[in-house]
Amino acid sequence: MERQILHIDVNNAFLSWTAIDMLKKGYEIDIRTIPAIIGGDETKRSGIVLAKSTKAKEFDICTGETIYQARIKCPNVKIFPSKYSIYKEYSNKLYELLLNYTDEIERYSIDECFLDMTKFLLNTTLMEKAKEISKRVKEELGFTVNIGVAHNKLLAKMASDFTKPDRIHTLFENEIKDKMWPLPVSELFMLGRKTVPKLNNMKIRTIGELARTDKNILISKFGKHGAQMWEYSNGIDNSEVKYKKEKPKGIGNSTTLPVDVRNIEKLEEILLAISEQVAYRLRKYNMLANVVNVQLRSSDFKDFSHQGKLENSTSNTKEIYNKAKKLLNEMYKIGMPIRLIGLRVDNLIEKNEVQLSLFASKDDKQEKLDSALDKINQKYGYGSIKRAAKMNVENFIKLKET
């Protein structure tokens, strides 16, 4: 049976949601109507464009580039900080509205959903449902979406990306040739900045040219990825809409430091703060981790990572930190200027999968300490401990400079 899939993509999500929030709070200008961006903090060396208004796009400002670049392209561009809690709130409102149409919704990201409408169409068409959703989101929530209408996820996602904003596009099998094949290969989902030049070198420039390339040649050059890109270029995708909430496979946090750090004691201090944050998140999921991974980025933007297995799965801050500290010391070469440090845990299992006997012998001091720290986090807000440690580092740096 043919599946009926919608892909919903919020137009300029972070910027639109910020605009609505500001209007609500009495701000007079709708920042969607002026050249505006949502950006990181340049003083913290995270000054990149996270979202742009349509007007900012007219100046050729792109997501991901530096705010510095954006300002060169448009000197009067207005810059607003990013506020995740607001995005989460609007994302949830959208999800609640969409639940009126199907309960098979995959939240692909904070601003994108896939809907499997196969069982929920009754006497109407997929297109009519798309129109109704678009209208209701605009009227009830105050922002616009693009909707892709198709028979699989890949084609729905490609369709929602066509022209923006506030548009509905179909991409059925018989439309692939006209609507998708003329596009440059860079537009195909999962073809990024490394693969596109390789394809161009093979004289493959459009999605159509990719679709007509021998699949086996692509497999010999790109392995599994080659098979996937061939299938995608031909509109083939059998993946399911994953509407059941999935447990995370790994949890990590990382931070770009306000200045390069060359002092391992300082790195350890930050790592402890990050360990606390990651372990806290792990405990909130009621999960345990078996693998710890430390990531470093040097000032010249080279990434390094070391990982190691723990003897027993844990969510204990100190156990995770001790392992992380070992990995850091293995990896860090004296004098290396570090720009970013991160920690992630992998091989997660649910806590109740572990036999109780494993806990019985355990010293519960650490668990008590963790739960005390969790309370601090709950009271003063998520990440408060990490912020304290980072402030410590900033003060340290100031002291050094004077």
Add this chain to the structure above:
DNA sequence: TCTGGGGTCCTAGGACCC
């Protein structure tokens, strides 16, 4: 490049075992 932070999945090579 004045270049974030959170993820998932894949691959190549080494260790180890039979």
Add this chain to the structure above:
DNA sequence: TCTGGGGTCCTAGGACCC
């Protein structure tokens, strides 16, 4: 030792997504 072949597990690094 002039050392096979297949399988599994592990690690480091990379590609891609939003």
